[in-house]
Amino acid sequence: MPDVVVSDIGMSEEDGYWLLKKLRCLAGGKGGKLRAIALTAYAREEDRAMALKAGFDRHLAKPVQPDVLVEMIVSLKLQAIAN
Numbered sequence: 001m002p003d004v005v006v007s008d009i010g011m012s013e014e015d016g017y018w019l020l021k022k023l024r025c026l027a028g029g030k031g032g033k034l035r036a037i038a039l040t041a042y043a044r045e046e047d048r049a050m051a052l053k054a055g056f057d058r059h060l061a062k063p064v065q066p067d068v069l070v071e072m073i074v075s076l077k078l079q080a081i082a083n
Helices: 016-024 027-033 045-053 066-082
Strands: 004-007 035-040 058-061
Touching: 004 016, 004 066, 016 035, 035 045, 035 066, 045 058, 058 066
Parallel strands: 004 035, 035 058
Antiparallel strands: none
């Protein structure tokens, strides 16, 4: 099980909210400890609030600089290790 997942919100079949919900429901309680980043073109403040309310730890609007994404992943990974 990964410590951090990066997911787009808008996908063709299901969306990132569906994916996060499924990951959080994984057996053994491991899904609840998973850190999640919403990487999305939905960049309004309402979209950010919705992503955080849905359980994402961070919201990152596209286009994103690779170093910003890596920094965010490392930060969440360190949080996961600390807990």
